[in-house]
Amino acid sequence: MQYRKFGKSDVQVSALGFGAMRFPTKDGHIEEVEATQMMQYALDHGVNYIDTAYPYHGGESEKFVGRFLSDGKREKVKLATKLPSWLIEGATDFDKYFEEQCERLQTGTIDYYLLHSLNRNWWPKLRDLGVIAWAERKMAEGRIGQLGFSFHDGGDAFQPIVDGYDWAFCQIQYNYMDVENQAGTAGLKYAASKGMAVIIMEPVLGGSLADPPAPVQRIWDGAAQKRNAVDWALQWLWNQPEVTMVLSGMSSLKQVEENVRSAENARVNSLSAEELAMFDAARTTYQALRPIPCTACSYCMPCPNNVNIPRNFGIYNKGKMYDKADGARGEYAWMSQELKLGIATIDTRAAACVECGVCDAKCPQQIPISSWMPVVHQVLGEGREYQSRP
Ligand SMILES: NC(=O)c1ccc[n+]([C@@H]2O[C@H](COP(=O)([O-])OP(=O)(O)OC[C@H]3O[C@@H](n4cnc5c(N)ncnc54)[C@H](OP(=O)(O)O)[C@@H]3O)[C@@H](O)[C@H]2O)c1
Ligand code: SF4
Ligand code: SF4
Structure with missing residues (x-):
């Protein structure tokens, strides 16, 4: 496993983090036997960071992760979970959800606590309710290790949130298709320039890039080095020095084995110019499949009837x-x-x-x-x- 320095701290985190949002399920519930094998395999192979959140698997993810870690494994990993921003109605809700999450996770301390899915609406709401003062108290008490946020919105909403506090880290949706979407490459570089650790989510676009159409597959098949589509997508991320960790949501043991193997080969600036050009070609090829040639320039907005x-x-x-x-x-x-x-x-x-x-x-x-x-x-x-x- 490769490790990278976490922002301004000296903590070394694994290049691959375990995203606890895509466990295998049976009858709508986490299939715990396989999910346990998956997490154990990841830990045994050097993964030292687990990312969960209040709503994942309808609330089951935190409870399952708590049970998994309860037999002495808690100290072996960095645990991240997130305040459900959209459920917060008043300042007393910060403690309410935090304590419930600690109970679910069977721990008194959350190493990395995120304000979940901040956007242009939820950040001002939480800020004005005093979330920062609350979180600083929790950090002083040793209940929260480091404070960060995850982000889902247009790129213009990212910088004001980054500049709104001295965050330790952020979590952004980023992959070779999203270079100009959400926080994008500009957001990655901006956050990193401020010394923040940058955690990547949706590295395979939630699985969309795993099984490419024939014209994209031909690009990967033409490479001198043989990798599958997921491996290429992950390597594109790890190649970038601003990327601290790539979170992968894995839904089978086979996926964990493959992605751990990919992470063992992860190196900054290791892709050649020819290889980097393949990602541009793959992006262009995907974009040519769009039925509507919209570039999301927003010149057509606003619509008088509010259509986005x-x-x-x-x-x-x-x-x-x-x-x-x-x-x-x-x-x-x-x-x-x-x-x-x-x-x-x-x-x-x-x-x-x-x-x-x-x-x-x-x-x-x-x-x-x-x-x-x-x-x-x-x-x-x-x-x-x-x-x-x-
Ligand atoms: N904070 C937020 O707002 C937020 C939002 C999204 C995600 N996250 C976090 O970030 C983590 C990563 O995001 P994500 O789960 O969307 O990641 P992702 O890697 O983009 O998508 C995960 C899916 O990719 C496919 N996949 C992964 N490895 C594969 C492999 N080796 N071979 C074939 N397919 C593979 C699987 O699809 P199939 O299951 O279809 O096979 C898997 O469910 C999440 O688990 C969660 O912890 C946070
Ligand atoms: S003007 Fe509107 S529809 Fe046309 S490309 Fe821009 S965002 Fe898309
Ligand atoms: S209502 Fe429909 S046609 Fe009229 S501006 Fe909005 S999107 Fe365009």
């Missing part, structure tokens, strides 16, 4: 590019859930489009947006077949 045009197009495209129509439909359904959970205050789905056409003339790609929107809703919201034109 680039987000809807992004979800639609992902379903086709990665052959994951069900995943795209789930993401679209999540936009309705956001309303129900109070995460969003307005419906930004394609369903809200009234086909007024105000946006059409603003698109530099000349996308007939008002014609696409009903199609996007029919496919993602009503389960119709994918269309390649409106």
Whole structure:
């Protein structure tokens, strides 16, 4: 196993971290026999960091990790979990969730505590409720080791959060397809330049890059060094000096064995120029599979009816590019859930489009947006077949 220095601290963490969000399941519950073998294999091969969170596996992940670590393994790993930002309604909730998490995890100390999934709405909410003073008290008491946050939003929301506190670390969605999405490469470099440890999540885009379509597979097949698609995706991350650790959510023992093997070969700046060019080719090849040539420039925004045009197009495209129509439909359904959970205050789905056409003339790609929107809703919201034109 390779180890890397954790930000400004002298702690050495394994290049591969165990993401406790994708355990194998049976009848909707974690399949604990295999999940135990998976975690044990990872620990036996040098993984020393486990990342869980309050909602993973409907709350089962923290409890399972707590049971797994309870027989003397707790001291062997760095344990990370996250405050569920969206459930916080008042300052007393900080203690309420923290203590519940410690109980679930059978520990008095969380080594790395994150504010979960910060975005432009939840960071100001938590900040104004006094989360930093609360967390600093917990750090002074020795209950929290280091404070960080995970991030999901557009890149413009990242820097203000990074600059909002002297964080020890952050966790960002990053992979060779997301160089300009979410925090992106710019966010990675910015956080690292401030001395923060940067933990990577969704390195294989939640599994989307694991089983590539033929044109992308041909790129990997053409490489002198033979690696599978996941190994290439992981090596692209470890190649970057700003990356502290790559979290992988693994759903079988075989995946753990493969990814541990990949991590053993992980080196900074070890990919050749030819190899790096393959990732650009893979990205371009994936992008050519998008039915809608949207670049997410947002020139068409705002829509007078609140439709988030680039987000809807992004979800639609992902379903086709990665052959994951069900995943795209789930993401679209999540936009309705956001309303129900109070995460969003307005419906930004394609369903809200009234086909007024105000946006059409603003698109530099000349996308007939008002014609696409009903199609996007029919496919993602009503389960119709994918269309390649409106
Ligand atoms: N803080 C947040 O907001 C947040 C959000 C997302 C994730 N996370 C954390 O970050 C961790 C990593 O993210 P992620 O789980 O999305 O990671 P990921 O590595 O992008 O996706 C995990 C999926 O990739 C596939 N995979 C992994 N290794 C493979 C292999 N060797 N061969 C074939 N397929 C492989 C599996 O898909 P199949 O199961 O389909 O085989 C697995 O479930 C999570 O587990 C979680 O701890 C945090
Ligand atoms: S056509 Fe639809 S997406 Fe475009 S501005 Fe009108 S309501 Fe918004
Ligand atoms: S203007 Fe066109 S390319 Fe830009 S976000 Fe809107 S639809 Fe996408």
